[in-house]
Amino acid sequence: MRTYHPVFVGRDPAPRAPAGADVVSLATHGRPATMSYLLTRRSGHLVRTLRDREVRLLHAHFGVEGVFAVPTARALGVPLVTTLHGFDVSVTRRHLLASRKPSWANYVTWRRSLFETGATFVCVSEHIQRRAIEWGYPAERTLMLPIGVDTEVVKPVPLPETPRIVHVARLVEKKGTADLLHAFAVVHRAVPAAELAIIGDGPLHGQLSALATELGVAESVRFLGVRPHAEVLATVAQSRVLCLPSVTAANGDQEGLGMALLEAAATGRPVVGTRHGGIPEAVMDDVTGYLVPERDPAALADRLVALLGDPDLCQRLGTGGRKLVEDRFDLSTQTAKLESLYGELV
Missing domain, CATH: 3.40.50.2000 (Glycogen Phosphorylase B;)
Structure with missing residues (x-):
């Protein structure tokens, strides 16, 4: 990005974060803090940390994380963007609940809070946009915007001999x-x-x-x-x-x-x-x-x-x-x- 400075936020440590990245992990506050957030979707540590960094917008990847970001976005008073990638709008609600994963159960239970709060829902393909609308996401706030490939780094190379x-x-x-x-x-x-x-x-x-x-x-x-x-x-x-x-x-x-x-x-x-x-x-x-x-x-x-x-x-x-x-x-x-x-x- 050229205009905005990213802060990477997650429940767990970020083993593949870019070098020098500004990373906020709930894991640094101990397992009780992580488990509390997993069950309640709320973290005072997270809100204070992001407020100190003067965060202006939250961008969650996958609908599951969007649901978790709703209370934080409301507490900070900032817009929430959520990118929908695939399973979050294609796996059935029944299977999400049957998984017994707390995060997936929260997604199904609190999805309407995301529908109400989310400023924009970015879909990685037209197919995902259609599925998102079928899943209940508000059509007027969905946007198709695929993630790109760095064509300056990934260059064409000759075909190898090995099939x-x-x-x-x-x-x-x-x-x-x-x-x-x-x-x-x-x-x-x-x-x-x-x-x-x-x-x-x-x-x-x-x-x-x-x-x-x-x-x-x-x-x-x-x-x-x-x-x-x-x-x-x-x-x-x-x-x-x-x-x-x-x-x-x-x-x-x-x-x-x-x-x-x-x-x-x-x-x-x-x-x-x-x-x-x-x-x-x-x-x-x-x-x-x-x-x-x-x-x-x-x-x-x-x-x-x-x-x-x-x-x-x-x-x-x-x-x-x-x-x-x-x-x-x-x-x-x-x-x-x-x-x-x-x-x-x-």
Whole structure:
């Protein structure tokens, strides 16, 4: 941002905060303070700290944190912006309550306070904007504004020799990793040198690792775990294609947009995704990559084999992807729009 100075606020410590960032963590006041905030959504420490910093606006990411920010925004007398990303407007209220997570229960219980107090609800895609309105968010205060990609930092790079596919995702049902493994078993028979790099971790790690063994592709699949952002970008650059075959999870959870798709496109890599959630807003079929139906490993394998076997096709789609990011998702442009919104509210 060029006009505003950010203060990062959270219940927990911020292990990946930018160097030199102004971080406020409730954890510094001890576990009782954190638990009290988790249960009541109120913290005198937080209000005093932000008032001392002369905070002019609160911006919460995800509806859950928006609900938690309402009492603080009211106490400070400042506008509250909330960005809606995906699960917060796609997971059903019944499943949120059944999770037994206090924060999710608070979200369902106190959501109307957010609807009433929130100045603007920023949606990362048109799909999320539609779902937000269906979920009950006031349509007149929703705004579609995707988060951008820093095109000055993420640059196009030459295609590598190795026919590698990269998948960047938390290992949960929504990301479709199991479908990708089934597709990769077919890809590996057609392209024996093919590799699959999976970046991310989650509750399905063990199950997915066992599936790779069962499918006979474990030696060509690498589970890299959670990696720093710079390493993620480096692995994408060392791959021919990024694949994110997201699906609608049993609890209704859907993809908001898929930032990994946009970062890969900015690198000049073609992307393969599903016709799901906000993905079609980040992937133009046969222009920046390919779209296939949800839960269709055969169609997924067909597109991946085509890309791994045709460097010229990869180059054409990668060039299209870079242009899409520059035209619609450039970080400086998107941030300028966000700061303009802040200015209107402040």
